[in-house]
Amino acid sequence: MDTGTGSDMISVPPGRVTLSDRRTQRSWPVEVAPCLLGAVPVTRARYTGISSGSADAGEADGPPVEGVSWEDAVRFCNALSQQEGFTPAYHLPADDGDVVWNRAADGYRLPTEAEWEHACRAGTAGPRYGPLDDIAWYRGTSDGRIRDVRGKRPNPWGLYDMLGNVWEWCWDLYDAEVYGSYRVLRGGGWFDEQWSCRASVRRRSHPTFRVDDVGFRVARSLGAGPLTV
Template sequence: MMGSEADNEEKPIHQVSIGYNFYIGKTEATVRQFSAFIEDTDYQTDAEKERWAWTRTGLRDWDPEALICWWNLPFTQSEDHPATCISWYDAMEFCKWLSAETGMQIRLPSESEWEYACRAGTTSDFAGDINQMAWYRYNSGHRTHPVAQKKPNAWNLYDTHGNVWEWCLDMWHKNYEGAPADGSAWTEAKTFEPVMRGGSFVNPPWWLRSANHMRNNPGNRFSYNQGIRLVLSSE
């Protein structure tokens, strides 16, 4: 079952039958993985082209800051940190490159696939103890952390709650009335605003719930709370 009664945007709870196999990343895509793409293609992210991104210190509002991008954050990061400052367009180009390099179909997840993987068979707000599983507002120190440092869910997936928001293929709708029931992405919409899932290190627990989702402009590089989790299609 997908959705929740907790918010009108998450209604109605509805059954989705995913009648195909797919593989989803054990972790969020890392700086190491993303840098291989950049080095091979000389691709410039939207944040690099515009020479700024949104940043946040502590609990204050987001502010624009010059020269912030995936390799230049206001804190020290390792190659095992999630790649961030990634727009939806950047994410799609990364998937396109990976697919060409591997000969496999690598893409962003649909919302249905993402929620199915995040829940890992659970029906509660979270797939486990949020303090053991997630980096969020009250334990993150207001920064991202290397992937796979917290406890995974029952399917051995890390950071599906918190650390960074994860882009999906779906476009935003006001609720799930008319949503696909076969696991595919809901790409037809009145506005071009891709969905993000999972919450991030700056958010309180409400935003990290398995059913929660938000939208963003596809060109938005909402600083270092915005990343990627990859899917490999088995077809």
């Protein structure tokens, strides 16, 4: 765990993951570099504290923030980076241009979907890292509402709520040729059936949309690289 910041981060080792898309019946392998990933999704209290510029960053526990857009999540990452003294990962356009990820920055960012799936699986081979009722808030366990983080068992690497509770924004475009700027969501939410709460399931949404079962968790890079749109 990274104890050098005010955020609860877990070290994710390097590895290789095979992503797949059920719609296109396509799969592709990705090499994943080591990174840091939030042990839990960003909570309402932390989101409100950082977004308002409060000296009190808010509690790391409680329910996840939901109803935030991809653009909201990107702005939060930069604000958290600035508050904790890191270089912001994103260059935000003044107009309707593309957000640019500075891969050389040490600040907070959204995980790529390969990082997310690699971290979710945590070395396991099945669709889930444990029995679903033990690890996830979904339609069968949530009683129709969002739940506090850490209420279910973590995966083998110490990451909570990777499946269920809220869908999580990732950095990646879903399929630019078909869906334009739509971004990837992962993990399943509190109102989803069990089939949505699997490590490989992909969902998409427009980066400006705010949906009531969508949140995010933060990542940080441990290496460097070029600017990437």
